[in-house]
Amino acid sequence: MAKPESKMTHEEIKELLPGYALGALHAEEAEILVRHLPTCDSCPRELAQYRQALDALPRLVPEATPQAQVKQRLMERLAPPEKRRLSWSRFALAWTPLSLLFLAGLLAVTFGLSNQLQATQDWPVVAVRLEATETAPQAVGFVLFLPRQEMAMLAVRDMPSLPSGREYQLWLTRDSEKESGGTFTVDSEGRGYLVVAMEDFLLYQGIGITMEPAGGSLVPTGDRYMFGSI
Amino acid sequence: MDYSQASDELLISLIAQGKTEAISVLYDRYARLVFSLALAILRDRMLAEEVTQDTFLNAWRGAAGFHIEQGRVSTWLSAIARHRAIDELRRRHLPALNIDEPWWETRASNSPLKGGEDDLMLMQVSNALADLPKEQKQAIYLAYFGGLTQEEIAQKLGEPLGTVKTRIRLGLKKVRDAVLKE
Numbered sequence: 001m002a003k004p005e006s007k008m009t010h011e012e013i014k015e016l017l018p019g020y021a022l023g024a025l026h027a028e029e030a031e032i033l034v035r036h037l038p039t040c041d042s043c044p045r046e047l048a049q050y051r052q053a054l055d056a057l058p059r060l061v062p063e064a065t066p067q068a069q070v071k072q073r074l075m076e077r078l079a080p081p082e083k084r085r086l087s088w089s090r091f092a093l094a095w096t097p098l099s100l101l102f103l104a105g106l107l108a109v110t111f112g113l114s115n116q117l118q119a120t121q122d123w124p125v126v127a128v129r130l131e132a133t134e135t136a137p138q139a140v141g142f143v144l145f146l147p148r149q150e151m152a153m154l155a156v157r158d159m160p161s162l163p164s165g166r167e168y169q170l171w172l173t174r175d176s177e178k179e180s181g182g183t184f185t186v187d188s189e190g191r192g193y194l195v196v197a198m199e200d201f202l203l204y205q206g207i208g209i210t211m212e213p214a215g216g217s218l219v220p221t222g223d224r225y226m227f228g229s230i
Numbered sequence: 231m232d233y234s235q236a237s238d239e240l241l242i243s244l245i246a247q248g249k250t251e252a253i254s255v256l257y258d259r260y261a262r263l264v265f266s267l268a269l270a271i272l273r274d275r276m277l278a279e280e281v282t283q284d285t286f287l288n289a290w291r292g293a294a295g296f297h298i299e300q301g302r303v304s305t306w307l308s309a310i311a312r313h314r315a316i317d318e319l320r321r322r323h324l325p326a327l328n329i330d331e332p333w334w335e336t337r338a339s340n341s342p343l344k345g346g347e348d349d350l351m352l353m354q355v356s357n358a359l360a361d362l363p364k365e366q367k368q369a370i371y372l373a374y375f376g377g378l379t380q381e382e383i384a385q386k387l388g389e390p391l392g393t394v395k396t397r398i399r400l401g402l403k404k405v406r407d408a409v410l411k412e
Binding site: 015018019021022023024025026046049050051052053054055056057058059060061062063064065066067070071073074075077078131132137138140206227229 | 250253254257258261262263265266267269270275278279282283286287288290291292295301302304305308310311312313317321333352353355356358359360370371373374375377378379380381383395398399401402403405406408409410
């Protein structure tokens with residue numbers, strides 16, 4: 001078991017750096033570094049050196065070439081950001097049956113809805129995957145926008161456990177401003193969710209989750225744990 | 231507009247402006263790197279292709295958020311690809327990485343990128359990794375390509391957790407020394 005942070009020497013904290021660069025630390029150990037790094041002169045530099053070392057790993061794998069269709073499909077899916085139009089059917093098709101079940105279960109639990117939920121044209125759903133960061137390398141999450149219902153729902157799992165007095169806060173980026181979507185906590189499995197009333201999700205371009213003091217902050221102050229683009 | 235000679239950083243800013251020609255060039259430059267990494271992790275061509283597409287889509291959408299201080303563009307792309315691939319590995323409960331893959335013995339021969347000072351250093355660091363004692367390399371590779379935590383590696387190898395932690399630490403320190411020598 002990890003020593004409590006207050007009992008760790010700087011040498012012992014430094015020994016966590018290689019594992020942290022690899023994303024191989026236990027959530028609690030990673031948090032020790034997340035808290036330590038902003039306060040230290042030498043550790044961020046050392047971490048950057050370890051990361052530079054790992055940078056070479058992708059060069060060691062056997063070289064393989066993707067089929068030409070991959071690029072073709074990619075270019076087809078692009079649209080200039082200003083002219084981006086949303087197609088409900090595209091997002092509805094992006095759901096795997098498992099994701100629908102999860103959505104159905106989550107909504108059923110939260111709202112006492114029927115389990116017979118399907119993304120149909122009457123109930124368009126726009127899903128945004130959230131990306132993990134080094135502060136939360138194992139985290140998985142998504143945000144669902146339900147424009148007809150004027151709401152959004154965030155769900156995450158495998159997020160680092162929260163120290164006491166802290167909560168996660170959801171941020172929505174609108175032009176260069178960050179609006180708070182609210183705060184939430186996670187259980188012992190790192191699972192959490194948040195429901196947000198939202199009139200028009202198209203106002204926003206990005207999503208972020210940071211760790212803040214309980215009750216939330218007016219602007220993001222903590223490290224970013226997950227992020228996504230709309 | 232011919233962007234084929236543009237630097238990676240210039241390409242990213244062009245992508246942030248919505249220039250599809252720029253993402254096309256970025257793809258041509260790094261698709262093999264991204265795909266090879268995804269394939270090494272997933273060992274499934276179709277899934278690796280999906281991850282490749284998603285990585286560049288993410289780059290397309292996230293270009294405005296990329297800052298030079300974050301490091302190399304290629305590192306950024308590799309990180310996106312690795313996260314996505316490991317995520318897929320876990321979600322689909324794909325077979326875990328073997329504790330010893332044949333390609334772990336290879337040293338960097340040709341860099342996929344054109345030659346340059348940067349790539350010489352990269353090659354030397356690659357070789358430092360490839361030359362690590364077997365147990366240290368194994369622990370690092372299982373963490374990086376298998377997405378395993380130190381605890382999971384210890385369990386997989388039937389070794390004490392402390393031993394795995396030490397191997398990772400010593401191995402990466404050796405490679406870091408190779409970085410510092412440059």
